[in-house]
Amino acid sequence: MEISALYEIYKQYPSVQTDTRKLRDGDIFFALKGPNFNGNIFAAQALQAGAAYAVIDEAEYQTGERTILVPDVLTALQQLAKHHREQFNIPFIAITGSNGKTTTKELITTVLKEKFKTYATEGNLNNHIGVPLTLLKTKPDAEMAVIEMGANHQKEIESYCKIAIPTHALITNCGKAHIEGFGGEEGVRKGKGELYDSIRNTGGTIFRNTDLAYLEDMAKGINHQITYGSANAQYIGRPIMDDVMLQVAILSKGAETLIPTNLVGNYNFPNVMAAVAIGLHFDISIDKIKEAIAHYNPDNSRSQWLQTGSNKIILDAYNANPTSMRAAITNFAVADLDNKILWIGGMKEMGTDEEKEHRELVQLIAEYNWKDVILVGKEFNTVAGTYRQFETSVDAAAYVKQHRPEQSAILIKGSRGSKMENLLEALKSS
Secondary structure, eight states: OOHHHHHHHHHHSOOEESOGGGOOTTOEEEOOEETTEEGGGGHHHHHHTTOSEEEESOGGGOOSTTEEEOSOHHHHHHHHHHHHHTTOOSOEEEEEOSSSHHHHHHHHHHHHTTTSOEEEOOTTOOSTTHHHHHHHTOOTTOSEEEEEOOOSSTTHHHHHHHHHOOSEEEEOOOOSOSHHHHTSHHHHHHHHTHHHHHHHHHTOEEEEETTOHHHHHHTTTOSEEEEEESSSSSEEEEEEEETTEEEEEEEETTEEEEEEEEEESGGGHHHHHHHHHHHHHTTOOHHHHHHHHHTOOOOTTSSEEEEETTEEEEEEOSOOOHHHHHHHHHHHHHSSOSSEEEEEEOOOOOGGGHHHHHHHHHHHHTTSOOSEEEEESGGGTTTOTTSEEESSHHHHHHHHHHSOOOSOEEEEEOOGGGOTHHHHHHHHOO
């Protein structure tokens, strides 16, 4: 079936699902395949559960007019999303980066919603499946779209840009993340820079953080640049720490506006500034921007400030790499808190740099005084030194249950694969 014909069906049933467990009546089920699953097997089940159509790529599972056979389901999903994107003439803002992209996306979306009907990536559905699904959830009444793009190897962002066709772009930063897939820090910049390449080719606009000099080099040849940062920018602000919580002072039209946030650490300053810059660029008043940011509360283990019994917790355990680890630990070290404890999980996808990066992380930890330190993961096996170390978060959680801290401030930080939330649950349990 041609994509144009599939699109006519989509317009009648504009809800797409790839998981039969989440299926609702009238959805179009796309039977995706992976190394350990084959969605074609569930096509008939999806139709019985109320799906309007099932898109498959294996003829043996064709059961009638409500099954649509295509050469490849994933390709069909992506082509359908691109065709849908081409029906819009609104700003499509794409965001990528090593750290902070989901928080930045959430802040930008919160601000834009003050004035515009805005659709955005849900959670962190930012991969080869999530990007097209986000596009297909963008309804005809959209005035703004915000698309998060994640990547762990080169040419990945380029492929997403061909589907999403961004008009505006923002790279939060290029740090030491997914080094194994990108092939080092230069590879990270090249991979993330594919978003700038797309904008350079289409004549679009970027929002650039002037505090990161390498972004200026990466952005050469892009004519339309909106800048933000702590100096030498169109939109200027400065971070102010209130204990562990961030406030941002914005200089706008000669007056300073203080924006309180529910975000931990001044490493969130550029994330807030990005949202401010985009809001002001699209003529949202600074008062509306302030209100939106002040009411934003992070979730899903990202920079959350929690109270558990007598303990104060910073939970930042959704993602971790050397750049974000250093920022989180150094910010926590200088915070005005008593009895500081670190619960640190291993960093993933470090490749041949794994031992070096974890040794340097332990050396950084040793520069400060802590009430206690727990290191979780085999990545610390040879570098933990005198610190308490466990192979898994389950083992560490068992220790926490037997040795619960009191009246302490605890930073919980690690890659998602480390499952550091197990330690928090152990602390909560009676």
